[in-house]
Amino acid sequence: xxxxxxxxxxxxxxxxxxxxxxxxxxxxxxxxxxxxxxxxxxxxxxxxxxxxxxxxxxxxxxxxxxxxxxxxxxxxxxxxxxxxxxxxxxxxxxxxxxxxxxxxxxxxxxxxxxxxxxxxxxxxxxxxxxxxxxxxxxxxxxxxxxxxxxxxxxxxxxxxxxxxxxxxxxxxxxxxxxxxxxxxxxxxxxxxxxxxxxxxxxxxxxxxxxxxxxxxxxxxxxxxxxxxxxxxxxxxxxxxxxxxxxxxxxxxxxxxxxxxxxxxxxxxxxxxxxxxxxxxxxxxxxxxxxxxxxxxxxxxxxxxxxxxxxxxxxxxxxxxxxxxxxxxxxxxxxxxxxxxxxxxxxxxxxxxxxxxxxxxxxxxxxxxxxxxxxxxxxxxxxxxxxxxxxxxxxxxxxxxxxxxxxxxxxxxxx
Amino acid sequence: xxxxxxxxxxxxxxxxxxxxxxxxxxxxxxxxxxxxxxxxxxxxxxxxxxxxxxxxxxxxxxxxxxxxxxxxxxxxxxxxxxxxxxxxxxxxxxxxxxxxxxxxxxxxxxxxxxxxxxxxxxxxxxxxxxxxxxxxxxxxxxxxxxxxxxxxxxxxxxxxxxxxxxxxxxxxxxxxxxxxxxxxxxxxxxxxxxxxxxxxxxxxxxxxxxxxxxxxxxxxxxxxxxxxxxxxxxxxxxxxxxxxxxxxxxxxxxxxxxxxxxxxxxxxxxxxxxxxxxxxxxxxxxxxxxxxxxxxxxxxxxxxxxxxxxxxxxxxxxxxxxxxxxxxxxxxxxxxxxxxxxxxxxxxxxxxxxxxxxxxxxxxxxxxxxxxxxxxxx
Ligand SMILES: Cc1cc2nc3c(=O)[nH]c(=O)nc-3n(C[C@H](O)[C@H](O)[C@H](O)COP(=O)(O)OP(=O)(O)OC[C@H]3O[C@@H](n4cnc5c(N)ncnc54)[C@H](O)[C@@H]3O)c2cc1C
Numbered sequence: 001x002x003x004x005x006x007x008x009x010x011x012x013x014x015x016x017x018x019x020x021x022x023x024x025x026x027x028x029x030x031x032x033x034x035x036x037x038x039x040x041x042x043x044x045x046x047x048x049x050x051x052x053x054x055x056x057x058x059x060x061x062x063x064x065x066x067x068x069x070x071x072x073x074x075x076x077x078x079x080x081x082x083x084x085x086x087x088x089x090x091x092x093x094x095x096x097x098x099x100x101x102x103x104x105x106x107x108x109x110x111x112x113x114x115x116x117x118x119x120x121x122x123x124x125x126x127x128x129x130x131x132x133x134x135x136x137x138x139x140x141x142x143x144x145x146x147x148x149x150x151x152x153x154x155x156x157x158x159x160x161x162x163x164x165x166x167x168x169x170x171x172x173x174x175x176x177x178x179x180x181x182x183x184x185x186x187x188x189x190x191x192x193x194x195x196x197x198x199x200x201x202x203x204x205x206x207x208x209x210x211x212x213x214x215x216x217x218x219x220x221x222x223x224x225x226x227x228x229x230x231x232x233x234x235x236x237x238x239x240x241x242x243x244x245x246x247x248x249x250x251x252x253x254x255x256x257x258x259x260x261x262x263x264x265x266x267x268x269x270x271x272x273x274x275x276x277x278x279x280x281x282x283x284x285x286x287x288x289x290x291x292x293x294x295x296x297x298x299x300x301x302x303x304x305x306x307x308x309x310x311x312x313x314x315x316x317x318x319x320x321x322x323x324x325x326x327x328x329x330x331x332x333x334x335x336x337x338x339x340x341x342x343x344x345x346x347x348x349x350x351x352x353x354x355x356x357x358x359x360x361x362x363x364x365x366x367x368x369x370x371x372x373x374x375x376x377x378x379x380x381x382x383x384x385x386x387x388x389x390x391x392x393x394x395x396x397x398x399x400x401x402x403x404x405x406x407x408x409x410x411x412x413x414x
Numbered sequence: 415x416x417x418x419x420x421x422x423x424x425x426x427x428x429x430x431x432x433x434x435x436x437x438x439x440x441x442x443x444x445x446x447x448x449x450x451x452x453x454x455x456x457x458x459x460x461x462x463x464x465x466x467x468x469x470x471x472x473x474x475x476x477x478x479x480x481x482x483x484x485x486x487x488x489x490x491x492x493x494x495x496x497x498x499x500x501x502x503x504x505x506x507x508x509x510x511x512x513x514x515x516x517x518x519x520x521x522x523x524x525x526x527x528x529x530x531x532x533x534x535x536x537x538x539x540x541x542x543x544x545x546x547x548x549x550x551x552x553x554x555x556x557x558x559x560x561x562x563x564x565x566x567x568x569x570x571x572x573x574x575x576x577x578x579x580x581x582x583x584x585x586x587x588x589x590x591x592x593x594x595x596x597x598x599x600x601x602x603x604x605x606x607x608x609x610x611x612x613x614x615x616x617x618x619x620x621x622x623x624x625x626x627x628x629x630x631x632x633x634x635x636x637x638x639x640x641x642x643x644x645x646x647x648x649x650x651x652x653x654x655x656x657x658x659x660x661x662x663x664x665x666x667x668x669x670x671x672x673x674x675x676x677x678x679x680x681x682x683x684x685x686x687x688x689x690x691x692x693x694x695x696x697x698x699x700x701x702x703x704x705x706x707x708x709x710x711x712x713x714x715x716x717x718x719x720x721x722x723x724x725x726x727x728x729x730x731x732x733x734x735x736x737x738x739x740x741x742x743x744x745x746x747x748x749x750x751x752x753x754x755x756x757x758x759x760x761x762x763x764x765x766x767x768x769x770x771x772x773x774x775x776x777x778x779x780x781x782x783x784x785x786x787x788x789x790x791x792x
Contacts, residue, residue: 313703317706317732344703
């Protein structure tokens with residue numbers, strides 16, 4: 001047993017051995033189509049099908065959702081998902097396509113939905129057969145999430161929903177959406193309620209999904225329009241007016257600070273993988289050695305060398321922050337490191353891809369449609385795409401507010 | 415090889431760290447330090463070495479100097495992270511003592527591996543304060559550079575930028591002989607050793623240049639072996655100095671946050687304003703990076719010595735940078751009061767200024783790192 005298993009309980013050790021054994025025989029191999037950098041950017045149907053097959057097989061083997069109770073499609077284990085994640089990453093598996101469902105939908109439904117709804121929805125969510133999306137953002141409600149205008153009106157035993165959600169990742173494949181709605185105009189926060197609503201089965205029956213084009217020219221996220229969509233009351237999570245508190249469960253899990261560990265696999269190297277992801281500062285060194293500047297090898301330029309080392313240090317620092325999260329004695333505040341995760345990784349990714357773009361020099365003017373573009377134009381593409389991550393899931397400026405207020409207890413900025 | 419997930423920071427290390435926390439809380443408040451060190455504000459004041467010798471004696475009795483000395487030399491044989499944690503606490507308290515210097519001397523002696531070096535280590539384990547005299551007048555951090563020469567065990571010339579020289583009982587001296595660099599131990603009060611105190615910015619330590627006038631010393635690494643020993647010890651030294659800055663920077667962050675949470679202007683606490691809040695969060699981000707890299711560097715020194723230099727230079731670069739950043743934001747966000755001698759912040763600001771450059775600042779470390787990771791530039 002390697003160092004990774006040093007502190008495993010007997011249950012965990014047995015589970016780890018199972019994961020390792022299963023993964024050694026069931027790695028899905030090389031994808032037949034090129035995969036995007038994350039599930040949020042999935043637009044190719046073949047890629048989706050292949051990834052869903054991977055998620056289902058890992059689910060069937062008990063590696064996904066294992067900490068959920070058995071009646072909800074889990075294994076009823078304790079603290080085993082983190083182990084499955086470690087082993088899946090170690091085995092360099094592809095990412096899981098149902099990322100929003102696993103990371104935000106599942107825990108929210110698990111902690112707030114009626115048993116019947118949990119038992120119906122969670123197994124297909126965990127297996128990846130149903131893709132989920134998140135309908136929080138609206139044209140007038142981004143950082144100020146509580147400013148929701150999409151309205152759910154109670155009619156008899158059901159709710160009728162009207163409104164407009166934007167930036168909805170994966171809505172084009174989604175069967176279900178977790179969504180925040182206004183149920184009362186009296187109170188900004190206490191006037192919100194939380195629902196799970198059908199998307200795919202309601203297309204043309206109250207739901208319209210339209211792709212939005214990203215600045216890269218790609219599709220990837222959507223706007224979703226609700227016109228008199230009728231939703232049964234059982235799909236409301238928690239009390240009417242308790243939507244904000246339920247949304248906090250979603251956001252806590254999104255920030256890696258929830259009660260349940262999100263199933264995650266990854267590490268599979270693909271041709272495009274060397275782009276903006278963490279771990280790629282090393283690729284900048286190779287790039288600098290192959291590029292020239294002022295008539296010399298770019299890697300000999302002292303200014304560039306210093307900048308490259310700064311990025312390497314940030315990358316290593318991030319890696320060891322993640323390691324230190326697991327050592328409570330070296331953390332004076334339990335949320336201090338977890339809440340930095342998205343902010344630090346997204347800015348590092350952005351700066352790495354921008355550095356790559358600068359090192360390539362003139363060649364960075366070439367886009368993905370140019371046969372001469374180095375690495376298929378992936379670096380400038382990665383730089384442009386990186387803003388998705390510094391904006392999504394709470395803009396980094398808002399993340400800084402959260403850190404300043406929750407960890408350092410400074411006065412709330414609006 | 416995979417390293418310990420917890421950086422080797424186990425139960426014993428936690429206990430030791432917590433003892434240190436308590437000791438500093440009881441004996442070393444910022445208020446007390448200020449009273450002890452900052453009586454005389456005159457920039458042209460006479461050079462003095464101010465510190466609490468009794469507290470240092472207590473620390474010797476607690477066995478802190480023995481923490482990283484091998485058991486075979488009468489020490490506790492704990493991993494480097496234990497010392498890093500102690501020094502982090504010392505940094506938080508801006509503790510004036512030869513603790514860091516003594517640790518650093520002990521790493522060099524361990525790297526020597528000779529019987530003579532082990533004898534010196536036994537003394538350190540017993541609480542003897544020691545320091546390194548290895549730097550030349552130009553302040554070069556290259557291990558082969560020294561202005562001191564050795565001939566048949568006799569030292570001549572001057573060592574510069576010697577830390578805590580007035581507090582140390584023993585000096586570990588780098589000297590050039592015919593066959594290369596050697597390392598020597600000599601008592602600080604030897605008749606042929608002249609310690610000339612430097613006037614320095616940092617109030618929490620003393621520094622000196624030390625003249626050796628035909629001083630007879632004990633050889634701990636023969637000429638030709640000294641550089642190897644210094645290079646081997648340097649990652650530990652860098653980790654320890656980084657840990658000091660991590661501690662001091664944490665004090666600066668927390669103190670400034672506290673001020674931002676109490677001081678009201680425009681009817682709001684200062685921390686309400688994002689021009690104050692966000693930079694302080696940035697200090698925290700940079701500080702956590704430096705802290706993780708420091709514990710990683712210490713762990714690497716113990717568990718994966720081949721990677722020790724790389725890890726340590728990363729830590730020192732990150733720690734030096736956040737030392738400057740945390741200190742500058744601390745002064746700035748305290749406003750006018752922050753610019754006064756009366757406000758405690760300057761004590762910590764100056765300690766960070768000193769450590770920032772000691773053994774090379776961030777740029778210097780990154781030059782070294784680039785040579786390792788990219789290769790020497792043509
Ligand atoms: C790629 C991508 C995928 C997304 N996927 C989803 C999804 O699946 N579901 C979903 O619901 N939403 C999704 N979003 C939306 C995302 O959560 C919002 O874009 C984000 O919360 C910011 O809201 P906004 O776009 O309205 O910007 P605004 O709120 O208008 O803010 C604009 C900018 O102003 C600054 N700012 C705003 N408020 C503050 C403040 N208080 N203090 C300091 N600065 C501030 C920030 O720099 C911010 O970027 C996605 C976004 C992107 C880019």
